[in-house]
Amino acid sequence: MKKRHFLGTAALAGLLPSVHAQAANAASKGPGLLTISGAIGKSNRGPVDAALDQLMVKHGVKFDKAFVVDAEALGRLPAVRIKPTLEYDARQHALAGPLLTSVLELAGVPTSGEVMLAMRAVDGYVVPIKIADARNYKMIVATEIDGRPLALGGLGPQWAVYEADTLAAFKDKPLKERFALCPWGLYSIEVTRG
Numbered sequence: 087m088k089k090r091h092f093l094g095t096a097a098l099a100g101l102l103p104s105v106h107a108q109a110a111n112a113a114s115k116g117p118g119l120l121t122i123s124g125a126i127g128k129s130n131r132g133p134v135d136a137a138l139d140q141l142m143v144k145h146g147v148k149f150d151k152a153f154v155v156d157a158e159a160l161g162r163l164p165a166v167r168i169k170p171t172l173e174y175d176a177r178q179h180a181l182a183g184p185l186l187t188s189v190l191e192l193a194g195v196p197t198s199g200e201v202m203l204a205m206r207a208v209d210g211y212v213v214p215i216k217i218a219d220a221r222n223y224k225m226i227v228a229t230e231i232d233g234r235p236l237a238l239g240g241l242g243p244q245w246a247v248y249e250a251d252t253l254a255a256f257k258d259k260p261l262k263e264r265f266a267l268c269p270w271g272l273y274s275i276e277v278t279r280g
Contacts, residue, residue, distance in 0.1 A: 182226075195277050
């Protein structure tokens with residue numbers, strides 16, 4: 087009996103560093119920048135709070151559970167660099183951030199099959215896109231432009247974007263028509279399965 091007690095205690099003691107590390111990670115988490123809801127496999131928050139989720143309420147965003155991503159989580163994912171010519175100044179800019187599909191995988195979203203995304207920007211602009219198209223366009227969640235963080239009030243803090251200059255579906259379109267599927271100020275993605 088003493089041997090079992092000893093082994094059980096040793097096993098629990100081995101888990102303690104992991105529990106403390108998880109608590110420390112939760113405590114060091116920054117503000118949520120992107121909320122992924124709908125057909126997700128993992129969640130780290132509950133339903134929309136009518137009092138505290140004012141922008142979501144204003145935009146009619148509803149969910150029972152969601153997965154919230156902060157800057158630290160985005161920064162841990164491998165960054166992809168693109169250099170599209172932007173419609174706002176007709177100049178090439180260096181944009182960097184993780185692949186959109188990599189960000190969605192954090193929430194347990196399947197990156198293949200009949201999956202639709204409704205990407206919502208802070209101004210209320212909503213872009214529906216198939217996950218297959220987002221993957222084929224190598225869409226990123228840009229967090230920086232020309233080596234600087236994307237700013238809220240500018241194009242950030244996140245921008246779902248692709249390198250339109252090199253994609254057959256967009257490169258021959260007028261500059262003003264290349265980025266209709268690219269919401270800047272991205273803060274919410276609703277996932278549905280067809």
